[in-house]
Amino acid sequence: MRISELSRTTGVSIASIKYYIREGVLAPGEVDGPNRSTYGDAHAARLRLVRGLVEGAGVSIAGVKRITAALDGGMPLNDAFGVAQAAVPLAGATTSEEPSEEAVERILAVVEGIGRFHPAIPIAARALDTFAVVGEPLSEKWLARYAEAAAIVARADFDELEERSDPAAQARIAAVGTALGDVVFQSLRRIAHATEGERRFPSPPASPSSDQETSS
Amino acid sequence: MRISELSRTTGVSIASIKYYIREGVLAPGEVDGPNRSTYGDAHAARLRLVRGLVEGAGVSIAGVKRITAALDGGMPLNDAFGVAQAAVPLAGATTSEEPSEEAVERILAVVEGIGRFHPAIPIAARALDTFAVVGEPLSEKWLARYAEAAAIVARADFDELEERSDPAAQARIAAVGTALGDVVFQSLRRIAHATEGERRFPSPPASPSSDQETSS
DNA sequence: GCTATCCGATAGCTACGCTATCCACGTGCG
DNA sequence: CGCACGTGGATAGCGTAGCTATCGGATAGC
Structure with missing residues (x-):
């Protein structure tokens, strides 16, 4: 054509x-x-x-280029997600400011193994620092549950990957899944916020518009 | 000063x-x-x-303005996260394309209650569509586990909010938590990918640099 | 031949998040 | 008293990103 x-x-x-x-x-x-x-x-x-x-x-063209280059070139199986991660920068990766030692320690306390050397550690740590700087430091329990949830989705991602036998399909799932999985999770988290908010603080039953947009 | x-x-x-x-x-x-x-x-x-x-x-100045306006104006407790959500657009919210009916149904199948009318639904659905369009549709199990993980973090978020008694502190936690919680989770997910990848596909024990960047 | 379409290159445009310059003014130090 | 310095306020410019519009030359099909 x-x-x-x-x-x-x-x-x-x-x-x-x-x-x-x-x-x-x-x-x-x-x-x-x-x-x-x-x-x-x-x-x-x-x-x-x-x-x-x-x-x-929301991936940049440069990021897409890195992903597609990896797809076209083939990637090692044990690092399929790693390549995709390098191609899709995290939201908080723009700053070069150093996180506090304490925040790094708190992150390290909830991860294990090879994750302790991961480039995303300082990003998560800086996010914790920002909570503290705003005056609302988060509890260990909160962080631990986030880590638990992250482990669940990571296992789900790998299970999905292992259902494919074709290496190219695995690479596609890893690349696209890294970027789009974030979006799916963020969406589900927001939806869960609405559900959980309604459960804990029921809105007056009169007008059923309890969301920011009076949906249809 | x-x-x-x-x-x-x-x-x-x-x-x-x-x-x-x-x-x-x-x-x-x-x-x-x-x-x-x-x-x-x-x-x-x-x-x-x-x-x-x-x-x-990575929140835009306009988004920050909406958040701070909400903080300064006070927000209703049962919608603290809702206000913050409206202020911080999701990554995939730029397009106006309609998601497929099927994808919407799949999302609806894993959420409940008031979440069924949430504006994030079409965004999640479009993300599912993109997986399909790339030729790698995701299993129901994958989506269910994502929803489970999202429920865990939503509960953690609300527990953290309920630990504060001051409404202003609750508003701060909701606003900042919506934006920064995404970053924390994304980071932990990537770290968990590395950990899980190592567990399932151990790298050769010789050189311990198994990440995309030869870390220190 | 004539027109429509194509390819390829280049220049321009819009939005965003700053950044730099300018101006008039008033403080405060000598 | 005098004058450099910092201030607030306004305006213009800059760099990047992601397109978009236009131009030039060529050819396919009628």
């Missing part, structure tokens, strides 16, 4: 497709002549992946 | 402080004269909160 058809079937503008090709997140079409290129289903699939990561998970 | 001292004690440049005042996330100093204003500890605390949300959780 031609670029106009690719644009039509995916809903992505031609200009954007060209942009993605320029940025290296989408392979150029097969060149048939000086001004003639053909695109296949693989291009459409990749395009959907790119849009899903960018729109659905 | 004056603006220069405020800048020095918080590490935020004077220009940025002025910018925050302009944007309404920081109250102006008390005006003593035409070119003389005094800032207090409250300004320093607010400034640290702003930096924590912006740097630590």
